Amino acid sequence: xxxxxxxxxxxxxxxxxxxxxxxxxxxxxxxxxxxxxxxxxxxxxxxxxxxxxxxxxxxxxxxxxxxxxxxxxxxxxxxxxxxxxxxxxxxxxxxxxxxxxxxxx
Numbered sequence: 001x002x003x004x005x006x007x008x009x010x011x012x013x014x015x016x017x018x019x020x021x022x023x024x025x026x027x028x029x030x031x032x033x034x035x036x037x038x039x040x041x042x043x044x045x046x047x048x049x050x051x052x053x054x055x056x057x058x059x060x061x062x063x064x065x066x067x068x069x070x071x072x073x074x075x076x077x078x079x080x081x082x083x084x085x086x087x088x089x090x091x092x093x094x095x096x097x098x099x100x101x102x103x104x105x
Contacts, residue, residue, distance in 0.1 A: 005017050005018025005019070006018070006094050008087070008090055010086060010087070011075060011079060011083045012068070012069040013066055013068060013069065013072055014066070014067035015064060015066060015091075016064065016065040017091050018062065018063055019062055019063075019095065020061060021061070023060050023061055024060070024061070025058045025060050026062075026064070027052060027063070027064045028064075028066070029045045029048050029066045030066070030067045030068060031045060034070060035069075044068060044072070047080050048066060048080060048084070050077075051077070051081045052084065054081075055084060057088045058088060059088050061095075062095070064087075
């Protein structure tokens with residue numbers, strides 16, 4: 001995952017993405033102990049999962065690992081949503097187009 005695909009960072013979050021060759025969007029959230037107490041890490045994971053659940057712009061056909069950094073512990077729900085929407089657009093731009101000209105992933 002970390003050697004293939006591409007990566008980018010924003011607002012204390014690191015995104016590692018690659019095409020999975022299918023139609024499913026799969027994701028993982030990594031929040032190390034240095035991020036804070038388990039309560040804080042789990043709260044942040046729940047917020048990210050909820051934003052993904054509510055987001056119609058999730059790019060299909062990708063595996064994404066979201067790595068949490070120390071500075072993003074106080075990010076609000078709206079900032080997380082905007083950051084993830086930015087990430088989805090970045091993933092779509094980096095994905096190759098389908099042979100018939102339809103954007104794919």
